[in-house]
Amino acid sequence: MERKWWHDSVVYQIYPRSFKDSNGDGIGDLVGIIEKLDYLKELGIDVIWLSPVYDSPNDDNGYDIRDYEAIMAEFGTMADFDRLLDQAHERGIKIVMDLVVNHSSDEHAWFAESRKSKDNPYRDYYIWRSANEDGTLPNNWGSIFSGPAWELDETTNEYFLHLFSKKQPDLNWENEKLRQEVYQMITRWLDRGIDGFRMDVINLISKTPGLPDATVPSGALYGDGGQHYINGPRIHEFLKEMNDASFGQYDVLTVGEMPGATTEDAILYTDPERKEVNMVFTFEHMDLDSGPGGKWDVQPFNLQKLKENFTKWQVALHEKGWNSLYWNNHDQPRVVSRFGDDTTYRVESAKMLATLLHLLKGTPYIYQGEEIGMTNVAFESIEEYEDIEIRNMWKERTEQGASPAELLRAVHIKGRDNARTPIQWDATEHGGFTTGTPWLKVNPNYPSINVEQALADSDSIFYYYKQLIALRHQHDLIVYGEYALILEEETDVYAYTRTYENETWYVYCSFSKEKVTVPLSHDTSDSVIGNYNESPLVSKEELVLRPYEAIVYRIFR
Template sequence: MFEEADTGHEAVMPEKIIKDPDWWRGAVIYQIYPRSFNDSDGDGIGDLNGITERMDYIASLGVDAIWLSPFFTSPMADFGYDVSDYEDVDPMFGTLADFDRMAKAAHERGLKVMIDLVISHTSDQHPWFRESRSSKDNAKADWFVWADSKPDGTPPNNWLSLFGGPAWEWDSRRCQYYMHNFLTSQPDLNFHNPDVQDAVLDVARFWLDRGVDGFRLDTVNFYFHDAELRDNPPLSADEAPSTVDPTNPYGFQDHVYDKTRPENLDFLERFRALLDKYPGSTSVGEIGADGQAVELTASYTDADKRIHMAYSFDLLTPQHSAAYIRRIVEEMNSGIGSGWASWALSNHDVKRVGSRWGDGKDLARFAPLETALCASLRGTPCLYQGEELGLTQAEVPFEKLQDPYGIRFWPEYKGRDGCRTPMPWVKDNGNGGFSDGDPWLPVAAEHLQLAAFEQDKDAGSILNRNRTFYAWRQSVAPLKKGDMVFLESEGETLVFTRSYENETVLCAFNLAETPATLILEGLELENLNAPGFSGTVHKGTLALEGLDAVFARVKS
């Protein structure tokens, strides 16, 4: 079915055709982790030409856009989230000309291109930081967050790094501490300096001029810190630590001073003003703020003022009961105001949903159900590579771990490598067709049976069920842009309506493995026969098999 896209070597600037500037609202965004998607040169690491080779596959999914995790020049201490040159491609991924060809191939297939913009911090190898640390009076001395020690030589306050330990590192050149929310090799930029804001806006402009359609903004609420460097208070006694890793002391603080500062809103307005100069461009922010997801999404995505949409980690949790999902989504819908949410059930930082929510369930039924559920919520869904295949979390032995986060907290927390293992394309070799060389992470043996080209042959596979659902969804406007109202239902069922203009669609999901019958009085329904699901409708009665769904038009 798939033909490899042209990977010739002429550099062609991608052209964008903007038909709907609001295309991002309800679009399906496919996240690509370039290191693990497809390796075109046999070095064991995925690259931009590898993405171009698989562009027909991506387009066949029925998604609207791709989001690429970082591919910029980097020492790779945090796998590209430590940038040393924002305006070039790391040689392991290719060249700027390779990026241009990849973007052109995407645009030719009607796919938008979004890239990860990591501007809360840089690599310590970035020329900006090299100059900043050289003295206290150089031109970029105030481009990063520097502070003197306390009189006893200890760090200036109690702020902690998300990767463990203090958020401060002593630098012997300046005899000061610099701040790092993540690795010590990822110093935080000082957004209180307007020159820093101008510089990162210039980075965004560089890529917009190159033809990208938007940005995923990494750690969007981490840009500013408290200028007075006040200590974070502890969580109150009735609050529990709630980081991704419960063994990390970071979760014991209330992070009111080291992130989510009010000054962020002014910068996001500057960022939006830049995007508005490029019609059809968009942005989605990653919000890492325990207990503040609704409030921040509402303020950060306030219509036409700041970024277009944002996602939190509230559905990237182990909790997955129908009651939990309903509460999270209802709270977002009721509190978001004019803003717009984005939803993800998997990404490159958390355990795959196939294991996190689907453990012990029939994967062939569960995987299409969860992708359909995510794509039916009010907001913009993100689909993480391999999720369309039903991949589960891979077990990576300690000796093959690459993630510094996992290495530090092993064995209680095994890090992020298990969701970053290479995509399986074929089942008949140990590398899954990902690479002719030794992959940077091992391909999970259980993933080979779920290989993309193997599933492509089976009309009833997880892959093909997802494809047909997304293709069907394209013509159902309420599922993309409609309002959302939950209806009462029992057990592990979720029932809600999506309404847009003069059309209302009812969506019902049975998250349990046992059948469910739902009686909805006063509704006349017409089954829309969504592909891949067998739920039935008779007047106001819905019958659902286990791990099943039904979509119906509300006639009255």
């Protein structure tokens, strides 16, 4: 496989609203990011992925873009952005932007024109339909953010499609003129000097012609339209065209967020010969604790399912494509609360989860605060949550008679605001995030979990992440080695090997609050990294793992 700079890179995602506020208005901003670049340099990351900083009315926290080539006033100016880009590059850190082109804001100039009349030149930039003859909606698709996927616009008495919020109308990718405008916009950002794109729900841009009705899942109000827009009929054609017309001409990182993409899909999307994208974000491991009722139908964590899923992706893409590795992002709850133990063994389990992920093959993504073990938040009232997905779900389900207490429990476990509470920089008011009133409340545990405390403790989660990042930069085995699952039947331990040339690493990760004994078949004299200061208990045939222990051994053959 031809080596690329992003193969051994580690990406750090910044959600700007919640990262660092420099001016006291309670909202994180670009200057705040600049102020913390040395912190990120100390951590050792190579790339910053910035969640959207474009001009937006903020219906969905910036994922509803009003102007693709302007900066949101709350975040600063284009001059601030250029300074961030220069300052990051001076430190050897690249900047990847969010690309949101499945939909725009309904306040975008294109949509303002599109809704004026049926014969407006921009009408076909979006997806418009008349009601059915019986007055029903154009089809039965549901919005991913609850409710129907259609909104009536009274100016022309037609409906527009919105897979997400009704303020996020879907762009019509069947329109070649629209596609060319998007590619030109991408190219202008690349010419400005950015280093790539994370591509928001990019595999939803091709819809089945005719937009047919979808199957309605049991108990649901609307059809599951995903069967008609996930990995749609022209998606590979559109991605190849985009690559040829824009980022394919630059040495940049591209990662497609692709809900519903299988390993077979990912091989096609990421095969270097096909020239589509470098890697994809899969959601399969993020759905393992979801029940038949979807995300809010929370199920107990099952380690065997996680092992099966990671192994499937590691094996399928080896030498054929490229994996992206992540536990957290702005849409997911905090991993230490989700798959670890965020109380007694918070530090140990956070380090264990980091070990497991960062020694897999692929490009790792760290989400802000993950490196200090930030946890989920349990606000007592639904009014304290800001996320549109949470609020829409709450309204729809309480109206259907669901128990508010059960819904709040699900929000505490799976809600997106778990990831969006501001970064806890120190133990001062609001965690040192702002001198004003934060846009979203800071997790109350900030006095004990914060960056200042982590930097002062040489045994902290932060310094463990720093070690893992340094190991990836130093060892081709982590970047290119072959993966194999071992101890497959162990219910509390995830163990695997990575092999490259004459070297094999054995990675053991316990998910148990108790000691666990596993069989050994190799020498244990050369340990690479572990999350306990004392050596593990070993005999010639057995390894005793302490609660949430991670230990890695190296063998030369």
